[in-house]
Amino acid sequence: MLRSRQASSADGVFDGSADVHGSGRELHFRPRTVIFLQGDEARSIFQVIDGAVMLYRLLPDGRRQLVELLTANGLFGWAPLRYRDCAAETLLATRCLELDRDLVDRSPALAQRLGAQLVAQLCALHEHVTLLGRKSAPERVASFLMRYIPDRGHEGCPGPRDGDDCAHFRLTLLRQEIADYLGLTIETVSRLLTSLKRRGVVRMDGLEEMVVDDVCRLCRLTGTHLNLGQWCSAHTDEAR
Amino acid sequence: MLRSRQASSADGVFDGSADVHGSGRELHFRPRTVIFLQGDEARSIFQVIDGAVMLYRLLPDGRRQLVELLTANGLFGWAPLRYRDCAAETLLATRCLELDRDLVDRSPALAQRLGAQLVAQLCALHEHVTLLGRKSAPERVASFLMRYIPDRGHEGCPGPRDGDDCAHFRLTLLRQEIADYLGLTIETVSRLLTSLKRRGVVRMDGLEEMVVDDVCRLCRLTGTHLNLGQWCSAHTDEAR
DNA sequence: CGGAAGGTTGAGGAACCTCAAGCATGGTGG
DNA sequence: CCACCATGCTTGAGGTTCCTCAACCTTCCG
Numbered sequence: 067m068l069r070s071r072q073a074s075s076a077d078g079v080f081d082g083s084a085d086v087h088g089s090g091r092e093l094h095f096r097p098r099t100v101i102f103l104q105g106d107e108a109r110s111i112f113q114v115i116d117g118a119v120m121l122y123r124l125l126p127d128g129r130r131q132l133v134e135l136l137t138a139n140g141l142f143g144w145a146p147l148r149y150r151d152c153a154a155e156t157l158l159a160t161r162c163l164e165l166d167r168d169l170v171d172r173s174p175a176l177a178q179r180l181g182a183q184l185v186a187q188l189c190a191l192h193e194h195v196t197l198l199g200r201k202s203a204p205e206r207v208a209s210f211l212m213r214y215i216p217d218r219g220h221e222g223c224p225g226p227r228d229g230d231d232c233a234h235f236r237l238t239l240l241r242q243e244i245a246d247y248l249g250l251t252i253e254t255v256s257r258l259l260t261s262l263k264r265r266g267v268v269r270m271d272g273l274e275e276m277v278v279d280d281v282c283r284l285c286r287l288t289g290t291h292l293n294l295g296q297w298c299s300a301h302t303d304e305a306r
Numbered sequence: 307m308l309r310s311r312q313a314s315s316a317d318g319v320f321d322g323s324a325d326v327h328g329s330g331r332e333l334h335f336r337p338r339t340v341i342f343l344q345g346d347e348a349r350s351i352f353q354v355i356d357g358a359v360m361l362y363r364l365l366p367d368g369r370r371q372l373v374e375l376l377t378a379n380g381l382f383g384w385a386p387l388r389y390r391d392c393a394a395e396t397l398l399a400t401r402c403l404e405l406d407r408d409l410v411d412r413s414p415a416l417a418q419r420l421g422a423q424l425v426a427q428l429c430a431l432h433e434h435v436t437l438l439g440r441k442s443a444p445e446r447v448a449s450f451l452m453r454y455i456p457d458r459g460h461e462g463c464p465g466p467r468d469g470d471d472c473a474h475f476r477l478t479l480l481r482q483e484i485a486d487y488l489g490l491t492i493e494t495v496s497r498l499l500t501s502l503k504r505r506g507v508v509r510m511d512g513l514e515e516m517v518v519d520d521v522c523r524l525c526r527l528t529g530t531h532l533n534l535g536q537w538c539s540a541h542t543d544e545a546r
Numbered sequence: 547c548g549g550a551a552g553g554t555t556g557a558g559g560a561a562c563c564t565c566a567a568g569c570a571t572g573g574t575g576g
Numbered sequence: 577c578c579a580c581c582a583t584g585c586t587t588g589a590g591g592t593t594c595c596t597c598a599a600c601c602t603t604c605c606g
Binding site for chain 2: 121123125126127130131133135139144145146147148149151152170171172174175177178180181184185186187188190191192193194195196198199201202238246247248249289290291292
């Protein structure tokens with residue numbers, strides 16, 4: 067895990083802003099820009115318009131845990147107390163809406179609109195807690211990759227397409243960040259990605275571009291599905 | 307971890323109910339009563355009035371993870387999709403308010419009132435994710451015990467009282483449940499509690515009654531605080 | 547071409563899990 | 577009242593998984 071690196075706001079550069087229909091301010095951030103740090107005073111909340119943001123917490127000895135990965139509509143910066151409970155940093159060029167806390171406190175309509183999103187994030191955290199508490203390292207890595215294939219592997223998954231069940235995407239996290247998200251070390255993540263590559267589950271082009279030729283096979287490695295039953299009953303797959 | 311035990315609704319007994327000011331129904335549950343199961347249809351949400359509720363998710367092979375421990379005001383049963391993402395079971399005799407989903411959807415004022423609570427639970431999950439991803443087993447157990455001393459160990463902790471810095475409480479979870487909450491096995495939890503006992507950090511009366519004579523010492527074992535600085539700078543403490 | 551940043555690979559060890567046995571506690575029935 | 581059983585907890589020995597430490601590789605960029 068990452069130790070004793072405290073990101074500073076000067077790492078990235080804030081990029082622009084504009085007022086938006088009185089209910090917030092639109093902010094533009096470059097990739098790898100710190101939006102706020104754990105312990106900062108929490109005067110406003112943010113919603114991602116587009117791009118990607120990671121939230122992380124640091125223990126005092128430098129251990130880091132990424133607690134949420136957010137894309138469009140993701141809410142962050144909400145604090146029950148006076149201070150931010152985690153830091154927020156962009157992964158990509160990102161636009162956010164910044165809303166004053168007391169604005170939200172005074173607008174039930176706004177609160178309601180945000181409520182549904184909050185619930186979605188709560189359930190995503192339930193799933194992540196399950197991953198961290200009860201999944202093996204190979205299952206964690208497979209689950210992480212499945213995040214990038216959002217229409218698959220959940221309630222309403224259409225199952226594999228005949229013939230061509232592939233997906234490709236770009237990893238937006240560095241190995242260290244993947245490790246800090248999955249509660250592993252960078253070496254373990256690297257070894258397991260190599261293992262997936264060697265076994266032909268994924269192909270990689272450079273460090274970021276991933277191609278999955280058989281999504282269903284990857285999905286069977288996540289631990290969230292019985293390896294018999296459902297779509298994939300025919301082929302049983304090794305866990306490593 | 308618990309394997310292949312599927313709690314049935316018949317385990318516990320629903321105990322009574324009453325309508326409450328038109329905005330919900332008050333339900334009474336005995337200890338160890340299943341309120342709903344993972345996968346049940348989600349027509350309503352619940353708020354704890356008093357008592358205690360645990361939420362847990364099961365992986366298909368029987369691994370279990372407790373995702374939230376709720377007491378008064380805790381919200382649960384919110385689902386972004388049609389089905390419950392986790393099961394809910396009482397730990398103690400518990401009163402809950404049950405609210406229809408569409409009632410909440412139609413009442414911004416209600417949604418706003420619940421929003422603040424939702425945010426508090428989101429932050430609690432951030433902390434729990436950090437525990438599961440980055441803390442050692444001894445740190446997890448110490449952190450778990452500190453949950454029962456709510457006014458200590460957080461922002462605004464008054465520090466140790468002179469002379470007498472003790473606390474006592476009753477564990478509401480079985481060893482297996484503690485293990486499933488902390489992402490450990492029952493044996494590890496047992497060994498670490500024994501170790502805390504042997505070292506004089508806690509005393510136990512039976513399996514449930516806990517006495518902590520030096521709260522600050524326990525707190526220094528959680529990993530969330532620097533072991534030097536703050537109140538407790540004088541005494542450095544072993545990690546095990 | 548050289549350096550920096552990020553990633554991979556290997557050897558060895560620590561932490562935690564698994565399996566197996568034995569110990570408390572509390573309730574039940576003879 | 578006490579034997580008996582069930583449930584839950586503790587303890588120990590041994591094994592697996594993942595981490596640590598260290599070296600080396602790859603890519604990018606000036």
